[in-house]
Amino acid sequence: MISALWVMVGISLLLGAVLGYSAIKFKVEGNPLVEKIDAVLPQTQCGQCGFPGCKPYAEAIAKGEADINKCPPGGEEGIHKLAELLGVEFKPFGEGAGPRAKAVAFIDEQTCIGCTLCLQACPVDAIAGAAKQMHTIIASECTGCELCLAPCPVDCISMQPIEENIGNWKWQYPAIPIVQVNPR
Amino acid sequence: MRQLHKFHGGVHPPTHKEESTRTPIAQAAIPSKLVIPLHQHVGNRAVPVVQVGERVLKGQIIGRPDGRLSSAVHASTSGTVSAIEMQVVAHHSGLPDLCVTLIPDGKDEWIAHSGVDYKQTPHTELRHILRQAGIVGLGGAVFPSDMKSYSNKHKIKTLVLNGAECEPYITCDDLLMRERAADILRGAEVLRELLYAEEVLIGIEDNKPEAIAAMRQAVQDDKHQFMEVIAVPTLYPGGGAKQLIRVLTGIEVAAGVRSTEMGTQCFNVATAYCVWRAITFGEPLLSRIVTVTGNVDRPQNYEVLLGTPVSELVKQAGNKPDTNRHIMGGPMMGVDLPSGAVGVTKATNCIIEASPALFPPPPPALPCIRCTRCADVCPADLQPQELYWFAKARDFGKTQEYSLFDCIECGACAYVCPSQIPLVQYYRFAKSEIWQREQEHQAAEIARERHEFRVLRLEREKQEKAERLAQKERAAVAAKPVAPTPAPALADPNADPDDTLQMRIDAAVARAKEQVAATEPPKNTDALTPQQQAEIAEIEARRAKFHEIASHAGADDESPKQS
Structure with missing residues (x-):
C-alpha cells in the first residue's frame, strides 16, 4: 500500500518536472495567432483599420479589441479568411467602407517642391527623393495605401488605378451566355 | 529497331493536314505594313532601340533583349518605322501591347551580317549569337533558345528534336522537314554540341511519311553519326515535349521537374533550322513558316515575315467571305485572334480561317455525368x-x-x-x-x-x-583642458549636464572673444600711396559733381509732372 503510494508520488513528481522543464524549454515567444492573422492581412500598412499598420491591427484582432471587417484592401476574401482562421462569423464591410480599385500613387513632378513630407509618410519607403529634389514613386513597391496624399502641401500626388494589361490579365470564370429562346 | 514507349491517354481528332501539304512552301509577299510586337517570347519584353521615322534595314535589331530571360526583335525587312505604340496583339486577352509599326520600302535591303564556324567558336559566344538573333522555340512555347542550350548543371544524354506536329491542320514543320531537312539536321548538330548530348532522336508522327523519308535521307547524306529519325504513332498530343520525350526515351518527366534534370532536352525542328541560319549565316529570326488553311481557296504553307498582318496573309491564300474569325495555332489549343490586324509572331505556326460551317459554335454545356x-x-x-x-x-x-x-x-x-x-x-x-x-x-x-x-x-x-x-x-x-578653467572637467569627466553646458557656453564665449581680438579686420584705405590718394580725391570730387547734377535733374523732372 505504502509502496504503491510512493510510486504514484514519484511518477507525478517526475511528470511534473518534465512538464515544467518543457514549458520553459519550448516556450513560444509572442502570440502565434498574431503572426497567423498578420499573414492574412494584405500588408498595405495603410491604417484604414484605425491602427498604425497591419501588425498592430493583427494584435488588436488577436486580443479581441478589433472587428475583422476593418481592412478594405483585403477585400471580402480577406474577411472570409480571417473568419475561418478565428472561427467566427463572416462580417460584411460597413456602409461605404468596402474595398476600392487597386491603385498606385503618382507624383506630378512639375508641381512637386521637394518637401520630403511624403517620404516620411510612406510606410514601405516606396518614394525616392531628397530635400528640394523632385520626388517620384517607385510604382512596383507602392501598396496604394494613400498615406502620402494628405501630407503633400501642394497636392501633387494622385492615385492612378492599375489598368488591365497583358501582364496582369487573367482568365474569367467560364460564363454561360444567356440566350432568349422564346421571344414574346 | 528502337523500343518505343507510350504516354497515357490521347485522342485521334481528324487531322485535316492533306489540304495544306499539296503545294510547296510559298514566299508570302511583303505586306503594306508590318506590325512587330516587342514581346514575342517568354520573359521580359524587348526594349525598343529605334525612333519613329528612322529608316531600318532588314535584320536590324529594333528591340534589344531586356534582362537574362529575354530575346531580341528585328526589322523583318527594310523600311521606315512609322510608330512605336500599343496595338492589339495575338493573345487570348485581346489587349494591346507595345509594337513597332514598319512601313516596308520594298527594297528588302539587308544589314551587314556574317556567320561563324560553330566548331571554332566558344559556346558562350554561340549562345550570345542566338540571343541577339532572337531565336526562340518555334513550336509555340517561344522560350529563348539560348537559355535552353546549357548543360552545365545536368548531363544531357538525349537531345529530342520535335517534328511530331500533332495538332490538326498544322503542317508547317512537315513542309519544312520535306524541303529543308539538311539545314534542320545541321542546326540540331550545333545544339547537340552546345548540350554535349550523346544522341539526337528526331520524333516525327507516322502520318508524315514524306518528311520522315526526307529527314532519313538527310541523315544518310550528311553522315550524321548520333542522329536517328524515329516514326512515332499519330496520337494527339504526341507533340507535347513531355509526351514526345516519354515516347522516345521512356523517361517520364515528373511534376515540377525540368526535362534537363532527367537528361533530356527538347527542341522543335523549326528552331533547329533557325539556329543553323543564325550561326552560319548570321541571319536573325525574321520569318517563319505559317500554315494558312481552313476556310480559304488555296490552303498552303507560306514563309511569312514576322509582323505581317494576318488579314494580308490570308488574302494571299484566298480567304472566303463567310470567314468569321481567325484562329492562331490549331483547333485544339489555338488562340482566337482579336482582329485581322495583328501581326504574325514567332509563335504563329498556323492561321485557320474559321467559318460557322467549319467550326460550328459549341452546343451549350450540360452537367458533368462523371x-x-x-x-x-x-x-x-x-x-x-x-x-x-x-x-x-x-x-x-x-x-x-x-x-x-x-x-x-x-x-x-x-x-x-x-x-x-x-x-x-x-x-x-x-x-x-x-x-x-x-x-x-x-x-x-x-x-x-x-x-x-x-x-x-x-x-x-x-x-x-x-x-x-x-x-x-x-x-x-x-576638449575642455585647452579652455581657461580646465580643472573641474579633468577632475570629473562625468560632470552633470548643467556643468557641461555651462562650460561649453563659457568656452564658446572665450573663443569668440579671442577671435574678435585676433582678427581686427584690415581696411583698404590704410597705407595708400600718394598717387592712390590723389585718385580717390578725384573720384570723390566727380561723385559730388554728379550728385549735384542729379539733384537738379530731379527738380527738373518734378516740375513737368506737376504742370
Whole structure:
C-alpha cells in the first residue's frame, strides 16, 4: 500500500518536472495567432483599420479589441479568411467602407517642391527623393495605401488605378451566355 | 529497331493536314505594313532601340533583349518605322501591347551580317549569337533558345528534336522537314554540341511519311553519326515535349521537374533550322513558316515575315467571305485572334480561317455525368473531372492538390466530353486565379519586409542621432583642458549636464572673444600711396559733381509732372 503510494508520488513528481522543464524549454515567444492573422492581412500598412499598420491591427484582432471587417484592401476574401482562421462569423464591410480599385500613387513632378513630407509618410519607403529634389514613386513597391496624399502641401500626388494589361490579365470564370429562346 | 514507349491517354481528332501539304512552301509577299510586337517570347519584353521615322534595314535589331530571360526583335525587312505604340496583339486577352509599326520600302535591303564556324567558336559566344538573333522555340512555347542550350548543371544524354506536329491542320514543320531537312539536321548538330548530348532522336508522327523519308535521307547524306529519325504513332498530343520525350526515351518527366534534370532536352525542328541560319549565316529570326488553311481557296504553307498582318496573309491564300474569325495555332489549343490586324509572331505556326460551317459554335454545356472519359484520355494522367469540379467551386487549394499545374491545356478532355463542357477554360481560370494570389502574396511579403525594415531604420536613425549628440558632448568635455578653467572637467569627466553646458557656453564665449581680438579686420584705405590718394580725391570730387547734377535733374523732372 505504502509502496504503491510512493510510486504514484514519484511518477507525478517526475511528470511534473518534465512538464515544467518543457514549458520553459519550448516556450513560444509572442502570440502565434498574431503572426497567423498578420499573414492574412494584405500588408498595405495603410491604417484604414484605425491602427498604425497591419501588425498592430493583427494584435488588436488577436486580443479581441478589433472587428475583422476593418481592412478594405483585403477585400471580402480577406474577411472570409480571417473568419475561418478565428472561427467566427463572416462580417460584411460597413456602409461605404468596402474595398476600392487597386491603385498606385503618382507624383506630378512639375508641381512637386521637394518637401520630403511624403517620404516620411510612406510606410514601405516606396518614394525616392531628397530635400528640394523632385520626388517620384517607385510604382512596383507602392501598396496604394494613400498615406502620402494628405501630407503633400501642394497636392501633387494622385492615385492612378492599375489598368488591365497583358501582364496582369487573367482568365474569367467560364460564363454561360444567356440566350432568349422564346421571344414574346 | 528502337523500343518505343507510350504516354497515357490521347485522342485521334481528324487531322485535316492533306489540304495544306499539296503545294510547296510559298514566299508570302511583303505586306503594306508590318506590325512587330516587342514581346514575342517568354520573359521580359524587348526594349525598343529605334525612333519613329528612322529608316531600318532588314535584320536590324529594333528591340534589344531586356534582362537574362529575354530575346531580341528585328526589322523583318527594310523600311521606315512609322510608330512605336500599343496595338492589339495575338493573345487570348485581346489587349494591346507595345509594337513597332514598319512601313516596308520594298527594297528588302539587308544589314551587314556574317556567320561563324560553330566548331571554332566558344559556346558562350554561340549562345550570345542566338540571343541577339532572337531565336526562340518555334513550336509555340517561344522560350529563348539560348537559355535552353546549357548543360552545365545536368548531363544531357538525349537531345529530342520535335517534328511530331500533332495538332490538326498544322503542317508547317512537315513542309519544312520535306524541303529543308539538311539545314534542320545541321542546326540540331550545333545544339547537340552546345548540350554535349550523346544522341539526337528526331520524333516525327507516322502520318508524315514524306518528311520522315526526307529527314532519313538527310541523315544518310550528311553522315550524321548520333542522329536517328524515329516514326512515332499519330496520337494527339504526341507533340507535347513531355509526351514526345516519354515516347522516345521512356523517361517520364515528373511534376515540377525540368526535362534537363532527367537528361533530356527538347527542341522543335523549326528552331533547329533557325539556329543553323543564325550561326552560319548570321541571319536573325525574321520569318517563319505559317500554315494558312481552313476556310480559304488555296490552303498552303507560306514563309511569312514576322509582323505581317494576318488579314494580308490570308488574302494571299484566298480567304472566303463567310470567314468569321481567325484562329492562331490549331483547333485544339489555338488562340482566337482579336482582329485581322495583328501581326504574325514567332509563335504563329498556323492561321485557320474559321467559318460557322467549319467550326460550328459549341452546343451549350450540360452537367458533368462523371463518366471519366476525360481521365481516360488525359496525357498528363490527371483527373480532369475532379479538377473541373474544384475549379468550378473555386476551391483552388484542392485543384492544386490534384496537380492542376501539370495540365498542359491540350484540350483532349474537352474534345471527348459528352457534355461539351469547356473544361480547359475552367483550368485556365483556376490557374490564373492561383497565379494572381501567389503574386499578391509575394507583394504582401515584400511590403511587410519593407515596412519592418523602415521601422528598424527609423529606430536606428534615432539611436544614431542620440549617439552623435552624446559623442559631441564627450568631445566637448575632452576638449575642455585647452579652455581657461580646465580643472573641474579633468577632475570629473562625468560632470552633470548643467556643468557641461555651462562650460561649453563659457568656452564658446572665450573663443569668440579671442577671435574678435585676433582678427581686427584690415581696411583698404590704410597705407595708400600718394598717387592712390590723389585718385580717390578725384573720384570723390566727380561723385559730388554728379550728385549735384542729379539733384537738379530731379527738380527738373518734378516740375513737368506737376504742370
